[in-house]
Amino acid sequence: MGGARTMRTRPGETEQHAATARRAARPRRGLAALRGWGGVASMALACLLAVALVLALPQLRGDNGPGGSGGSAAADRLTQAAPARADECEAPERSLRPDTKDGPTIEKIKQRKVKKLVVGVDQNSYRWGYRDPNKGVGKLEGFDIDLAREIAERLLGDREAVVFRAIPTNQRIPAIQSGQVDMVVRTMTVNCDRIKDVAFSTAYFETGQQVLAPKTSDITGYNDTLKGKKVCSAAGSTAETALKENSFGADIRTTVPNQLDCLVRLQLGEVDAVVTDSALAAGQAAQDPTVELKGDKPFTTEYYGVAMKKDADDLVRRVNDVLDDFRKDKDGWRASYDKWLADDLGDSAGPPKPKYKD
Amino acid sequence: MDRLRAAATTEPGRLRAIGAVLAALVLVFGAVTAWQTTSRADAADRVLNRSQPLSNDAAAIYRSLADANTAASSGFLAGGQEPAKVRERYQRDVDRASEKLATAASNAGSDSSSATAVSRLNKLLPQYTALIERARANNRQGLPLGGAYLRYANNTMQTQMLPAAEKLYKAENERLTADYGDAKPYPWLAIAFGVAALAALGWAQHRTFRRTNRVFNTGLVAATAAASVALLWLLAGHTFARSGLNESYDRGVKSLNVLNDARISSLKARGNENLTLVSRGAETVVVGDATKDKFDVAYQRQMARLAGAKAGDKGLLGRAAELADDDAGKRPVAAAAANVTEWKDRHKSARASDDSGDYEGALDKVIGTKSDRPTRESFDNVDAALDAALAHEQREFKRAAEDGKGAMTGLPIGAAVLAVVGAAAAVLGIGRRLSEYR
16 A cells, blocks of 8 residues: 555656666566557456456355254154053053062162162143242152152152152153163053053052143044144153044144143144143143133043063062052142142042052 | 558558557556456455444354343243343343344345345244243243243244354355455456556557657656556555455454354353253253263263364364464453363263252252352353453454455545546657657
């Protein structure tokens, strides 16, 4: 820039001629072979070619866009759709007789560096296993949580000796099989498919599938009124299995990690109805007074059990022993029911009777 | 025809032709110079005042969205009523994102990938904030439905909004690179015409000298001088501009890109750290043959990007430190790196608490108060340090790019004026010779 400015004063000074001529002469010598217009034209052509080449060169694009890592790895879907036939599986809720002896599974838990029971629960099932943001930071509570603490107290002597792991519906069985959790206390239905993969305690609650929809909806239950409606269920749930068997012509493509996610979809108008356990549906209705359970009663009969590893017989018998007392104990089943569930589910005839297979 | 032949064979005729050609060559040289330098100056101006600020805005949109999502999950972790500070941060992020989206919208062409990304984000942002408000309302009533809404909002952010923001950021960066590409090439055509004009002027003077034995023809000398000045100005001005632009790219844009990436990585890491506690192991991924928490895996991945996963891998912060070329630039990067190390240590301790079943202890170590030595503190320090580094590099960019653009100031007009002067002088010079034949 500076150099260019001083040059500008030169045109008038003729003594600069020699320098100017030299500058002018240099290119001229190179062009000696090219004469007149033809030379200019060919030079211009050469220049154009050069410019074109420069423009055509691949441009250096040095952008380092932030890496995309949305964390969208779709949760593996685990669907065990094949319904078990009645002749090969009857009363899957029958379990092993109670016993208080410590076996290899319990020994292993007791020998842990941090002596705590790892329990798979839910933090989204209102009244069963959930987090009340207004009560203590991160505290989980509900019927299932009470039961998990009761088991921890009887096994390890401390109600607080529990590590709660929140587990999506379709990860309950893999979490047990991989040893990620010792047991799952998470509104888990005992059925013929699942007893092939995990062991269950005796039943601690009776429930069944029911349809939940807005009060203003013309859906009246698990029947033809579902035709053409969008129905949501949790992936890997018994509701999903039931809908796959018979959907009454409903669109059942919406499946979510947790039954509560169905209520979000329902409120946002993405689905018309939800199918889930009546015990859980009541929890959803308790969070949204504009929806209700449809039909007089559930269209299936199911039992919740505590799920454990398939070969953990000692733990299963021990948990059944805890459940025996939990059912009878005045501060046990009845107290938890009254505290968490009575408001939404009404009076209860009491816990289901334990059934044994041995 | 006869007159034309006469013009070509008689000396006055030849002189006329020579004068016309000389004037035309000088004028074309001036015009091409003005045209080529104008287009380069425009591109340099776009780099400085348009594409770089827009790329910066796009980075800010990306950052604000990621930060808003992180703030929302922090607020959720804290309980039914989120702390005022967290709420303000969320609000500020959303405000900034929508403000920058408006600028981006008015600057994105109607049919570009930027425009698609912007309109997508404009549609999704209100949906996202609506979900967060629903989450808050339910959260306040102590209902777990709030958490379900938060997950839904997070999912919208992670799978739709952040990818769109990333696309916008990349598109704006491409535009910036393209503008650099338009501003930097040598104006070969103008240079060629300049050289041709000077050659023709030299030849004309040599011819005059041979025929008249007169050394100087004032007009032709003046024309040569004007053309030379214009050519030198063109070469010098463009070289200066080019070096300024190169410097603004090497010292500014490169550092800014790496720092923006680092900041986004740190935000994502923080968001995932929060979500590890929000979800409590609810979502897992299989890595190798082990089942791991999805959000902790994502956290580890972002931290590895930030600080390097293994020996020899410097990570984004290592690259930023290399690119920083003065103390003022190196200092904040070093501070960020030190805080990332501290963050990793604290995170390890928080995970240990959580894994041993002390959820509340883990929570304190992530969002607690100063005495808990929470990772929140480390993250805030990293964020502030990267902010300072970004501001510094932005200044470096601006200074160098302004220098570069300034080097071309006046060049188009100057070249045009010199060319007119030169052409006039050439015509006058030839005119003097011509008058000798009358």
